[in-house]
Amino acid sequence: MYPELLRIGPIVVSSYGLFLALAFLAGIYIAVRLAGRRGIDSDAVINISLVIMVSAIVGSRLLYVLTHLDEFRGRWLYTFLPLRPDGSIGLGGLILLGGVLGAVLVGSLYAWRKRLPYWPLADSIAPALAFGLFLGRIGCFLNGCCYGKTCNLPWGVKFPPESAATYIMGHQALHPTQLYSSGYALLIFALLIWLEQSKPHDGLLSGVFLMLYGVARFSVDFFRYYESQMFLFGRLDLNQLISIMLFCAGGLILYVRNRAQQ
Template sequence: MILAIPFPDISPELFAIEIGDFRFALRWYALAYIAGLVAGWWLIVRAVKRPALWPADTPPMRPEQVEGLLTAVVLGVILGGRIGYALFYSPGGYLSDPLSILRIWEGGMSFHGGLIGVAVAVSFFCRRNGVPPLQVADAMSMVVAIGIGLGRVANFINAELWGRPTDMPWGVIFPGDAAQACPGPEGMLLQGLDAVCARHPSQLYEALLEGLLMGSVLLWLAWRRGWLKRPGALTGMFFVIYGLSRFAVEFVRQPDAQFASPGNPTGFALQFAPSVGLTMGQLLTLPMILLGLWLISRARRAA
């Protein structure tokens, strides 16, 4: 008998206001973004107010400049995340309907696309304000795990980005026909007269690895081990920890449906790299790990 956990009855909306035909709803996913950005802004302001944390005891920017950095990050996350999702995960659909890329309320955001978008936006911010890009990147790397962790919890509440079928006792029975479409007997169990599917809660795995674990390590290195004094080192460690965490979780995370094939109904083997069995998330993560190792090595040599 396969044990499983029923999906908790949590609404994706924190609250909703309806006036006539007008409806406004605050979703947990939006709240995760807002909380992550506000918490990150607060921590960076605190860090730049402590000169001893930085090279030559000189912060890379003034506390009031952090608000401009926050604006750049917001634009980079939204634009980069949406465009990245269209290019990496669903190019055919968006080419047939280009305007659909503007409908962000329909969902579909790519972390890697958002990362590229933030890099571009922050580069403009640094050039315009004359601040050192690597030190600003370190400040952002110190706090980014907060938003990532909260975002993964919101993914779980939204019952999206679930994992592959499992017979582990902590498997979750996610709602929806797509989640119940188990390709084989693994994870299938009888509930009454109906067969349902238990899946890995991969969103929570990512929240623990990419959020709690990574955030704790990066904050400890920044505030206790002096890593902000070596430009690029903390950014490199972020790339390495996130890359390894994401690579590992991809083994139990259900890949995007557009990469499935009749001979591979789980979509596990990426169509661009079938010989090595990578998912799109793993393929995009490998350059991050290599870049992170290079940044750490570079920072150690410059110390």
């Protein structure tokens, strides 16, 4: 894996950070293109995209901190300060699902406050989020985080000796859960773009995205390694609980919007 692509003094260009930046740029481009078809001004899309970008990073970090409180006791300064204990610059420790929640909640509030066309805008952003997740998970793979449990299948991956995966799991093949998630996201993106061609009613793409992403994340998590504090009920972890909530929210959107069209 390649967690660090470039180091200039204390500044580290990480593979995860690079792919996260690419995900945001590609997402903004896709959202602007799709919103343009719906007659939405590109400036409005760019503005809400920037809001979503910040809220996604904050949400990802906040969920990580809340599930790793012991790690920050006595050094709360590093909770959101992009300065690592070793003196390098960078924000390590993010949970992607927290970013999805932050993006959806804050983005929705922003659209409501600015009186933007909510469902057409949400349907323009949903495929962009899916493609962003596709790129972001490639960054996770290169970074060596978000790894899976022991895998005896031909595609099991052995991470480098100095990686966190090897430190925790030993030098054995693991499920490449980052690539599972990336593949799922790409399939969801392709399906949403296919549905987009049929000019669906408002809310369809948003509902489908939330439902399919919830299913994808719920299923992948059975193969992913987590610390004990992440589990709530037996084998059910916190992210799976959030995934169930996303699935239900997507189903509710489809039901309500379908009734509105009748």
